Amino acid sequence: MIESFLYSVIISGTPLLFATLGEILTEKSGHLNLGVEGLMLLGAVGGFGIGFVTANPILAIFGGALVGMLGALIYAFLTVSLRANQVVSGLALTIFGTGISSYVGTIFVGKKMPEVIINFFKPFKIPLLNKIPFIGNILFNQDFFIYLSYISAISLGIYLYNTRFGLNLIAVGENPSAADSTGINVTLYKYVHIAIGGALCGLGGAYLSIVEVPQWQDNITAGRGWIAIALVIFASWNPYKAMYAAYIFGGLNIIGFRMQNLNFSQNLLDMLPYIVTIIVLVGSSIKKSKNNAPPKGLSVPYFREER
């Protein structure tokens, strides 16, 4: 019973995990992108469309990531090159993504993913790892896309904390002028990471349309993009913690359904992520905690020769 619950928690947390990772990367470059919901929807429709047309699972995944990335590049152009207000640009991106996915999606309404793809994303066991008692069956008897999310989270963590690029990225988000003075190409870093962040958000949406649901529904993300923005804070901008965060809230997503007979409201439970996010944010501003604080350059446009 618990095992099967936890098993579905992973599935339900996966779109959130991708999107949270994407937003972490974006925010680390100093950009608050409120367009996650739009990017997820773009990824969902891109992944579904390409999967539907080509019946190729790998192309479908790439499609989701690519469309998410293109959406994020619009945002990057506005906020990096044109120094536009990040809040308004992000909201515009959400409207854009919602509009495009809904418009293009009319072609796919009620359509299902081809069998080839559904079969490709059937769960399979990872030898040895799935023998680990209890968690082996929960974590390592999943589908390919979920394994991809593990890989993404862990490689992002390694990237951020252990590689030169990661260190440079943190510097760009914290203090772009310091980064600039060491010869880091601030604009390039921002563009690349906003774009990859968009691709990850796109993957989150694609997981929903290709694997979790696997047929087209309008507004398939149903607000998950907004939760992801909250989860970034909850995970204090840490890709490893993003895994806990995403699964906890993936769990909250389905627990009410499972607890129907306990007579506890799903809707009150649904508030938890948001309340916790507020507590975390207020808490970190009271403590002036330096490790769990947002990147200092978040939302601040960077100009070099301003005098």
Next chain:
Amino acid sequence: MFQMIKRAKISKKESALIRLSAIVLAFLFSGLFILLLGHNPINVYISMFDGAFGSLYRLKETITITIPLVITSIGIMIAFKMKFWNIGGEGQILMGAFGATIFALNMPELPKFILLSLMLVSGFISGGLWALIPAIFKVKFGTNETIITLMLNYIAIKWITYLQYGPMRDPSALGFPKIANFSDNAILPSLFGIHIGWIFAVIIVITVSIFMKKSKWGYKISVIGESFDTARYAGININRVVLFSMFLSGGICGIAGMIEASAVNQTLNYSISAGYGFTAIITTWLSGLMPSIIIPVSLLFGGLVKGGNFIQTAFLIPKAAAQILQSMILFFAIGSEFFVNYKLKYKKRNYTTTNEKESV
């Protein structure tokens, strides 16, 4: 290589021209997109316009959408003037509607004028208190208001959903999860075929314009928005002004909620805010925080929503076309702002004027 140069000044004509060309470009680009998807963009635009403004009935419908947009935009404008990024309009609308609903459902038999007045006041206070939460955090601890206001939207939505499915569920609705309908006395009357929310909107626009332009408080808000240092220098109590203005900002959004609950939905439900809180951020921003410009911009966006619905039913063109158009207008408008403030100058990479060779 291009170099950015800050414009010292720009004539009104020039900046209007830049903004106007942004809108034109937006229509062109969306047109291209619509064309790619196999529809004739000119037909789509014409039908959208027709659907939004083509008959008296349609115009009334468009205005009904415009009313909450105008009111919410005005509320958000007050916060934005102070550079307080209130993106919690959705939540403030919902909590305002909730405040109004308490009176509507518990005292349905009160005389119409009294009941509606109570609902209005309660809606205002509820929306205001909801907006006061991020303001208190900001003033006390310096917490970033953007995310907090965003989170409060979702808490408000879940709260109303909870009420709708739980404690406030109407037992007489045959198992359908809804809150009971308001009594007749709790419903705003109409004037010229549109509920009198439009009068509220007009009054709010005028009052807030005067408040911002003529009153001491409005003046203090503008000074704070421009520079904290100047505000301190001038002896303004910044914290007090921030708290008061956020209460006002949320309260006005709350009034929009009260109007939507009373006049449009005639009950409370979780989708009452219908995205107005977010769209209003955009209309506020596009209007350059000027109350008088908020009305035409809101009408444009109201028209886009209505026109979108129309092309869907009349031509089976997805209403999302209107959303795409909205976002395009936004993208171009946001982008054009840069060209209002900066000029691009082409500059060669080499700058030297001396040609002599150095021999050491």
Next chain:
Amino acid sequence: MNQKVFVKMKDICKSFGSVKANNLVNFEVNKGEVHALLGENGAGKSTLMNMLSGFYKPDSGSVFIRGKEIKFNSPKDAINEKIGMIHQHYKLVDVQTAKENIILGQKGNLFVNNKKLSKKIYDIANEYGLPINPDKKIYDMSIGEKQSVEILKVLYEGNDILIMDEPTAVLTPQETKKLFQIIKNMASKGCAIIIITHKLNEVMEVSDRVTILRKGKTITTVITKETTPELLTNLMVGKSVNLSIKRPEVIKSEEILKVENLFAKNKNGVKVLNNISFSLYGGEILGVAGVANSGQKEICESIAGLYPIESGKIIYENDDIVGKTPGEIINKGISMSFIPEDRLGMGLVASMDMIDNYLLKEFHNQKSIFLDRNPILKICNKMIEDLQIVTPGVNHPVKQLSGGNIQKVLIGREINTNPKILITAYAVRGLDIGSCHTIYDLINEQKGKGVAIMFIGEDLDILLQLCDKILVLSEGTVMGIVDARTTTKETIGHMMAGGLNSKEAY
């Protein structure tokens, strides 16, 4: 290659708007040399160095590094030339460790070999005698430690041209001593070190040669051993120039404001005001001289209620106003006018028009909740006429006016309230001669009315000719108050550099 001249900058010009920050500047630094760049505030030292480190591009002129002409387009080009700059405001990432900051932006393997890296850092640190813990986060560090990280950042990549902008400004004397030892070590190992400073004793102690800049131009380069602080002062401040500023004789009246034993620290806990005492008298102009950041701003803001004071008293009419907010000071009816250094960021609201800017001072006096702009319209129109402010109209945003006119709006507003005290910080900075004289006349007019005036300035000629008394600050301490009629530029320059109090007691 054995190249002795590491840096040669030839005929460099750079303007910001109408201000010529550098005008045909020439500058040369040799290998193994500590070269001081000396000049008053605004002489163009930082501008010149920002061009050498790739932050600014010169308008004209050429830069030769090790004999080769180089065009700098970004800091990256400077890094490629092994030029490292340590800015006055450290460019460090707070949440990262020393080690992480040191390797930022550098090429190398994708993964960082922590052990090897730490060892290399320790090796360099030991070589030059820098104290360092590579794994300590910047936010846990003292200012001295942060500076060590900045220096290591520069040395780590093997840079041998080092620019330090006011490196001792924030250091304790002990830390300064250590730093100089390190600088000498670096020079002896073949680095070229440029120190931007205006502290003469430090120039004498650490440098081999000195280049003096004044008002954007190179004055000369001298060998430190062959010069004296007095000589340097004279070169730095220049000959006395008669600016024909009037100094009307007014009989000073009673003491209006008395500052007693004022102490204050900044956000970082560094002492910025150290036992400041002085008095302002009606009908007298007290000038304040001192190199940049010697506590001028803090004194003004303390009096205006904008700066947190640790201890001390500010007495106005038998009342201590320490701890009062600007609002409370205004409401108490203390008529004080403060013309801050940052005109558009503090004194005025850039995007508002003249009327609304006038209201900043006036709105407290209006009792109704609505503001009446009509009387102010009249005042503003009169102000435009009286002060000859060039503006399209009272409804024009002030930021679009020229600097001189902006200042006239600000001063005009302040003196219109008939203050008893007038405090001006760098009132004529960036203004043309004509506007300057208008401002002097306005200030003298106030003096004639019996207002107590504090005039903070940077140009000693102006201070000497306009003021009655001059208070000289050095590192937050009053070095003395001298009579402007009898003292000399050299005396003040000496005191500004931390020289002993002159015996001209006040």
